[in-house]
Amino acid sequence: MTLIYSKEPPLNQTEKTDFSKFFTDNALWEWYIKNFMLKSIYTVIKKHKIMSNRTAKITRKTNETEISVSVNLDGTGKAKMSTGIGFFDHMLDQLAKHSLIDMEVTCKGDLHIDAHHSVEDCGIALGQALKEALGDKKGIRRYGHFDLVMDEARSSVALDFSNRAYLVWKAGFTCDRLGEMDTELFREFFQALAGAGGITLHVTNLTGFNNHHIAESIFKATAKAMRMAVETDPRASDQLPSTKGAL
Numbered sequence: 001m002t003l004i005y006s007k008e009p010p011l012n013q014t015e016k017t018d019f020s021k022f023f024t025d026n027a028l029w030e031w032y033i034k035n036f037m038l039k040s041i042y043t044v045i046k047k048h049k050i051m052s053n054r055t056a057k058i059t060r061k062t063n064e065t066e067i068s069v070s071v072n073l074d075g076t077g078k079a080k081m082s083t084g085i086g087f088f089d090h091m092l093d094q095l096a097k098h099s100l101i102d103m104e105v106t107c108k109g110d111l112h113i114d115a116h117h118s119v120e121d122c123g124i125a126l127g128q129a130l131k132e133a134l135g136d137k138k139g140i141r142r143y144g145h146f147d148l149v150m151d152e153a154r155s156s157v158a159l160d161f162s163n164r165a166y167l168v169w170k171a172g173f174t175c176d177r178l179g180e181m182d183t184e185l186f187r188e189f190f191q192a193l194a195g196a197g198g199i200t201l202h203v204t205n206l207t208g209f210n211n212h213h214i215a216e217s218i219f220k221a222t223a224k225a226m227r228m229a230v231e232t233d234p235r236a237s238d239q240l241p242s243t244k245g246a247l
């Protein structure tokens with residue numbers, strides 16, 4: 001079947017009122033497919049392309065770390081973490097899984113010193129990637145919050161992709177390390193993430209005595225809040241969620 005584009009159906013004046021021709025004439029079917037069906041398919045593909053374009057890849061190299069991060073905000077929570085710090089990988093896995101943001105983080109850092117540079121720089125690169133993937137932020141919900149329990153631990157996270165970096169951190173740990181990760185580095189990570197991502201981020205641990213649970217509940221609550229904030233709101237898909245007109 002050869003598709004010849006024409007804005008008008010291939011009919012003469014009298015044929016235009018004869019609808020039976022639509023069922024018998026190949027040229028008419030071709031015209032219909034070209035002008036309506038293909039147009040609809042193109043629209044869907046175009047829309048999907050816009051959605052799947054909410055991705056970013058960041059590479060960051062300093063004398064201390066070499067990092068590559070990629071994100072897809074419209075993913076399924078696929079995670080591929082390789083930071084050289086087992087417990088940190090486990091936490092980043094939670095962040096991807098429960099935000100439904102596909103995340104890949106590779107870091108070659110100066111772990112012979114300690115994990116500080118690696119954790120902080122991963123936070124910076126991830127924040128940059130999220131910010132870039134969000135683009136102009138049109139149509140997103142912008143705000144997210146989640147109150148998450150994990151056995152005895154409970155953490156609450158509220159965040160805003162405001163482009164104003166601010167961290168409020170109310171969490172403490174009773175042990176110095178989890179695996180190879182110093183527990184004081186959790187705050188460093190979220191500080192870097194909020195700073196580079198332009199996120200107003202409030203993290204509160206409410207209860208808990210197991211440090212693994214406390215840390216994990218914070219990452220999971222952040223993930224769930226992020227999912228809410230970066231998702232597109234179908235009622236405002238073409239609107240910027242700010243009266244200021246910019247975010």
Ligand SMILES: [Mn+2]
Nearest residue numbers: 090212213216
């Ligand atoms: Mn765990």
